[in-house]
Amino acid sequence: MNNFRLFLACLSIFAVFVSCEDERYDLSQGVDLTVSIGGDSLALPIGTTSSISLKSLMDSYGGNAGADDYIKVLEDGTYAFMMSGQESFEFDQISSGGLSMDDYSVSSSIDIAITEGLQSGYASEIPPLYIDFDEVLDFSMSIDDVPGQIESLDSIILSSAYIDVDLYLENLPDLGADGKISVKAGMTIPESLILDGMSGNYYYVDEPLSEDGRLNVRIPVRGLRIGDIENGAITFNETVGLAGSFILEDVSIDHGELIGREVTLGYSALFGNIMPTDVYGKFNYSIDDYNVSVDIGNSLPDFMKGDDVVLDFSNPFLLLSLNTNISIPFEASMNLTPFVGESPNVDGIQEISMKMKASQSADSYVENNYMVGVSDKSLSEYPGYEFVQAELNGLLNPVPDSLRLSLSAAVSEMDQYHIVLDCSYSADIDYELVVPFELGPDFKAGFSETVDIEAGNVADIITDMLRSGKVAVLKGEMTNSIPLNLAFNIKAVDQYGQLLPVSSKDGVLPACNPDGSPVVAPWRLELSADAPIDENASIGGLIIDIRIASGEDISGIPVGEDDFVKLSVSFQLQGGFEGNIEDLMKTE
Amino acid sequence: MKKIIFIILAACVSLSAASQTLQTNYFVKSSSDRNTLNPAFAPYHGYVSLLHTNLSIESNLSVDKFLYPMADGSLATFLHPDISAKNALSAFRKVNYLNADFGMNLFSIGSFSKSGNAFWTIELGLKYDMETSVPYGLFDFLKRGMHDSNTAYSISNISTRHEAMLHLSTAYSRNINDNLRVGGRLKLLASLARADVAVERMDIKMSDEEWRVRTKMSGRLAFAPMHLSVSGNNEFNMDWDMSSIAPAGYGAAIDLGAEYKFDGILEGLNVSAAVTDLGFMYYSSSALSGIGSDKEIVYTGAENIDFTGSDIGSQFEEIGQMFQDMIVMENKPVDKSLTRMLSARFYIGAEYELLNDIMSVGLLYQGRFGVNRYYNELTASYNLRPCEWFALSLSYSFLNAYNTIGWALHLTPPAGLNFYIGSDYTFFKTAARPYVLPLKSTYANIEFGLSVPIQGFKMKKLRQQGN
Structure with missing residues (x-):
């Protein structure tokens, strides 16, 4: 009996050993399978870019059609x-027509008595008879429409102008069979005429008259000396002087019959072919x-x-x-x-x-x-x-x-x-x-580029992380040989191109060293949500605003097509990546 | 006096060790099962086993180390970002293990000799066991990951072993004299399949610029009808050859045990000792296939990435594909046969009978060499047997990861059906229904058996004559 009571007492111990349910571990409600992946500082190495030359950036961001025509590369690569x-x-043109003049002629005649000349020293000869003359011909010409480009003229060059002087005798008595007539005369040509081959304006002739009793002298004129131009016109009022003697020699007729007898002297001067070719002067x-x-x-x-x-x-x-x-x-x-x-x-x-x-x-x-x-x-x-x-x-x-x-x-x-x-x-x-592109210290410019992100797990994961308040960080190391400081920030758009309340703090890439050598420096860009992100939205693209600026220490360094930037990139979510065990276990 | 001793033994520390057989049964004299712990033991009568199954799990990882109640009433894993690393990692040990055993007898019979002195058994059984070891470093890596700009981990000795085997054994025990009884068992073993995977070392270095992983790992499969290989693109190929269906390996083991009953002034004190699973398994090279990896992989991202007008999403997809291509397994042909020693166990027990053996108290020490660690456990038990057909044992195990309470109930009438059920590790805290999972510890086992007694009345009469 005692043993049985003892048995029951021991059995009662079992009452103590009753499993107790801990309601906190209610597995019927499932388990939150959210996990932190890789720790709170996990950085995913994305990789490194190639050396992105400025040439490739310019080719991508040069922009509008036609701009390529104006951005060139100098020989030194700048x-x-x-x-x-x-x-x-x-x-x-200054036309020669405005300076041309028509041929100008003037003539006259005069009766002149034959005179006895002085003994010439030919004692055994018969002294000649003379017809002395000293006449003046008036020239009056004008150029009426001097071209306006001519302010003043010094001279006009003529191509082949001339003055023809003609002398002839009429009513000349018979001088005998052997009688001959020559002329010794000097011609005073107007100063305004520049004679060709002559230094002065006095022309002397000593020639026999022709059989028809004429003397014709052609004096080439090279140019005209010009005076003032008044009211667009040039006026020439000149005279041609003719002075000299006809010399009657070997006249077999009695001189007494001839001396005193009047002969008609005809004279004329013709200024012809007045064609200007050049001018010297002042022009406007x-x-x-x-x-x-x-x-x-x-x-x-x-x-x-x-x-x-x-x-x-x-x-x-x-x-x-x-x-x-x-x-x-x-x-x-x-x-x-x-x-x-x-x-x-x-x-x-x-x-x-x-x-x-x-x-x-x-x-x-x-x-x-x-x-x-x-x-x-x-x-x-x-x-x-x-x-x-x-x-x-x-x-x-x-x-x-x-x-x-x-x-x-x-x-x-x-x-x-x-x-x-x-x-x-x-x-x-x-x-x-x-x-x-040698930039001054105040140079600033900027551009934007949109990078598409294809819809899928990656876009959804990043959006979920930002929606949960995490900060996405892109960072790494950069090598920059471009003499420009680069600052950039990022905005995000959703799958329909609408802006999302996601923005970044400025990331900065410093410019190259003052000596133009590449600089190696860390870089960092943080992206976070500024406001709640709609549950149905997912990142569809990133708008990257890039601002470039020069500075005092890098101004003047040429920017060349071989300048480059190279980035190593890693991606990190502050606080770590999160995922769901079931999703992670899924395989495609 | 014995009552006082019995009450005092209420407080015990539990220890744990995977045991194929209920160790709470060690001092249950009517148990037909305890013979497997010490071949010197014999039950009250012979038996023909109809059902004998044991299932055990032991781990120093428990549910409450993986799941955490949140403020909103939900449960989250230890990897949840809201669970601090300090809290989560404090739950793990330097070596974390998970072992499991399953065994069932396909056929078992035990019988006494005509004189009732000797007892022999014949058993045919199937067993599966698994051992997995995970170092603290792996949990540290999973939880903390990359925790600063340069992080390094050195993780070693991750292993898992799985084996299924058939065993055919026969045991014999007898009294040497009035005090001493000895016994032994011979086991013939046939391994149906065995798989080992070990990561000897994994060195991980993570920084912003690169991830560097050096892994030395190996895997081995012993399974005769199938040869496992890996092709260049990490695809596993299984080449079946049904004509070579055979065990992957063969082995043998012996168990030895002894029990000494004191008399005189120490009458009632029984001491016992046994060593089991002293043996080996042999695997022929033809049944073995191996794969391994001993490579360093460096991931620095992609070269010449293009962010100008390109698809960033596809860039990340390429990165994901790159990770998949990082793991490179290669074949490690096994040209030599493999022989391994079994994990021997030894038991040392002491029992003191009280009240004419209506009850007793006992202390059992168990030791076992596992794959990566040595297990030992000390179990104190209180055994109640008010009559020969009823036995109840309560135990308290300690010295291992957890202190647990065990129990066993045996109903062993000399005729009819014999039934027993028991568990060495009783958990009190469970997760809420519908899943009855131990919460604070992952030591659990259950064993039950059903048998038909033979020689019941004969042995009862002989025992009565002996007393």
Whole structure:
């Protein structure tokens, strides 16, 4: 009995050993299979980019059609914005017709008595008889319509003008069979005539008369000396003097019968073939204002446009090449005016003056080459160019819509020059605006690029992580040889292209070293949600805004096509990645 | 006095060790099963076993180390981001193991000799066991991952072993004298299949720029009808040859045991000792196939990635594919046969009978060499046998990962059916229904058996004559 009671007592111990359910571990409600993957600092190495050369970036982001035509690469590999143009001018001809004159003739006659001359010293000879004359012919000519380009004339060159002087005797008595007549006379030609082959204007003849009793002398005239031009006309009031003697020799007739007898002297002068070819003088030639408007707005690549863009280039220059055959040097004046819309940016106007050399002849052209710029450091690349200093770096800052190039030229009216009449004078102007990408400290530009993210697990996972408040981090190390500081931030759009409330803190890629060598530095970009993200939204793309800027320590370093940036990239979620065990176990 | 001793023995510390046989049965004299713990033991009568099954799981990993109640009433895994690493990792040990056993007798008979002295058994059984070992470092890596910009892990000795085998055994025990009884068992073993996978070492270095993993691992399969290989693209190929259906390996083992009953002043004190599974398994090379990996893989991402106008999503897809291509397994042909020693166990017990052996108290020490660790356990038990056909044993095990309470109930009438059921590890805290899972410990086993007694009345009479 005691043993049985003891048995029951031991059995009662079992009452203590009763399993107790812990309601906290209610497995019927399932288990949250969310897990943290890889720890709170997991960074997924994405990889490294290739060395992204500036050339490839420019090819991708150069932007609008046509901009490629203006972004060139100089011989040293530096990028440059280059615009060029060409224009030709014709100078107004100075017509010879305006300076031509009709042939001009004047004649007269006079009765002159034969006189006995002085014993000539020929004791055994019969002294000659003389007909002395001293007459004047009046010339009065005019050029009535002097071309307007002529300010004043020194001389007119004639091609084959002449003065014909004609002397003849009438009513001449019989002089006997052996009688002969010669003339010794001097002709005083007008000073305004430039005689060819003669230094003065006195022409002497000593010749026998022709059988018909005439003497004809043709004196070539090379040119005309010109005096004042009054009211567009040039007047010549000149005289031709004829003085001399007819000498009657070997006259077998009694001199007494001849002496005193009057003979009619006829004389005339003809100024003919007055055809000018060249002129010497002062001229008022000018080139009408030449204006060309260069469309900057459509010529710049997209990343150089925008309200935030500051195009600060340290070494822009303008190459001018003017070829002309005009034999007059003239002064050229060029105005560069940036326009914003229709309004000129007065503060950016540049005025440049240049002297253009004259050609040696109308058949040859002379080159006038100028480099107009801030500094002459690129001059050595353009042999034969002359440097003209001008502060062109303000032309593109602020960014104009267009740039007007105005050119005018005029000859000096103070000096005398030679012009060939009826000649086509012309000038060709080649201009090239070269803006090497040697950036000033204030240079700023920017562009955007959209990167698509294909719908799928990756996009959904990243969206879920951002929706849960996590911060996505892209980071790594970058090598940058571009002399530009790059700052970038990212916005996200959903699968329909609508902006998501997701943005980033600025990531920064510092520029290369001041000596142009590549810089190696860490970089980091954080992306997070600014506001709740719609449950149905998923990241469909990223908009990357990139701003590039120069700086004091890197200004002036050329930006070349071989400059590059290279990135190593890893992806991290602050707080770690999360996933669901069931999803992770699924295989495709 | 014996009552006092019995009450005192209420507090015990549990220990755990995977045991194929209920160790709570060790001091249950009517148990037909305890013979497998010490071949010197004999039950009250012979038997023909109709059903004998045991299932055990032991691990120092428990449900509450993997699942955590959240503030909102839900459950989350230890990998949940809201569970701190400190809390989660404090639950794990330097070596974390999970072992499981399943055994069933296909045929078993035990019988006494005519004199009732000797007892012999014949058994044919099927057993499956598994051992898995996971170091703390792996959980640390899973939970903390990359926790700063340069993180390194060195994880070694991850292993798992699975084996199914048939065993045919015969045991014999007898009294040497009034005090000493000895016994032994001879087991013939046939391995149906065995698989071992071991990661000897895994070195992981993670930084922003690269992930570097060096893994040295090996896997071996012993399964005669199928040869396992791996092709270049990490595809596993199973080549079946049904003509070579045969055990993957053969082995033998012996069990030895002894029991000494004191008399005189120490009468009632019984001490016993046994060693079991002293043996080996042999696997021929033709049944073995091996794969392995001893490579360092470095992932630095893709070269020449393009973010300008490209599809970032496809970039990540490529990265995912790259990870899949990182793991490279290669064949490790096994040209030598393999012989391995079995995990021997030894038992040392002491029992003191009380109240004319109506009850007793006992202390049992068990030791076992596992794949990666040594297991030992100390079990204190209280055994109640108010009559020959009823026995109840309560035990408390300690010295291992958990202290647990065990129990066993034996109904062994001399005729009819004999039934027993018991568990060495009783869990009190479970997850809420419908899943009855132990919460605080993962030591559990259950064993039950059904048999038909033979020689019941004969042995009862002989025992009565002996007393």
